Amino acid sequence: MTEMTRVQQRGVRLPRTERRAQLLAAAQRVFAENGYHAAAMDEIAEVAGVSKPVLYQHFPGKLDLYIALLESHVDELVKRVQTALDSTTENRQRVPATVGAFFDFVSNDAGAFRMVFESDLRGEPAVQEAVDRATSASVDAITETITADAGLDEDKARLLAVGLVGMSQVSARFWLAHHQSMSREEAVALTANLAWRGIGGGFPLKDS
Structure with missing residues (x-):
């Protein structure tokens, strides 16, 4: 994902189900590359192209995201x-x-x-x-x-x-x-x- 794509995504409001799917896809990528313990919510938000508050609106913590x-x-x-x-x-x-x-x-x-x-x-x-x-x-x-x-x-x-x-x-x-x-x-x-x-x-x- 390019930096321009991430910037563009930050300004787009998606339906909750689509946003959730987007966040899960980003989490899969980060968990696969880094493992659970080294994965950071900051990086997941960055890969998804959203702010951390948006990520935390859907998933209160890293374990919640992993389990989902x-x-x-x-x-x-x-x-x-x-x-x-x-x-x-x-x-x-x-x-x-x-x-x-x-x-x-x-x-x-x-x-x-x-x-x-x-x-x-x-x-x-x-x-x-x-x-x-x-x-x-x-x-x-x-x-x-x-x-x-x-x-x-x-x-x-x-x-x-x-x-x-x-x-x-x-x-x-x-x-x-x-x-x-x-x-x-x-x-x-x-x-x-x-x-x-x-x-x-x-x-x-x-x-x-």
């Missing part, structure tokens, strides 16, 4: 998972779609997935709660689908859902860090095939 940003990333991941589950009624397609949701989340914005899966502020209760929701909400969505389609009781369906979520997010992070020579499609297929052999082979879709 983290929550937005968690919402995005959960939405990706739910969209994948709703994209088809065939479990053979649902498994790779769900695995792919995690790969897409990890590869589309490295700063987002690191905040969710590698946050260094887990000692903060609100941060830990948001991080836990990334897993629990995904597991809930998958559990509901497996229970309905495979006819399993909730405890068994939840265990399978936990396995699929854990496998997907760990595999996606490992792929991003170590195997970018392997295409996203190949990595998703390998992970999904492993998951499908367990879910599809042992728990076929029940008759309607």
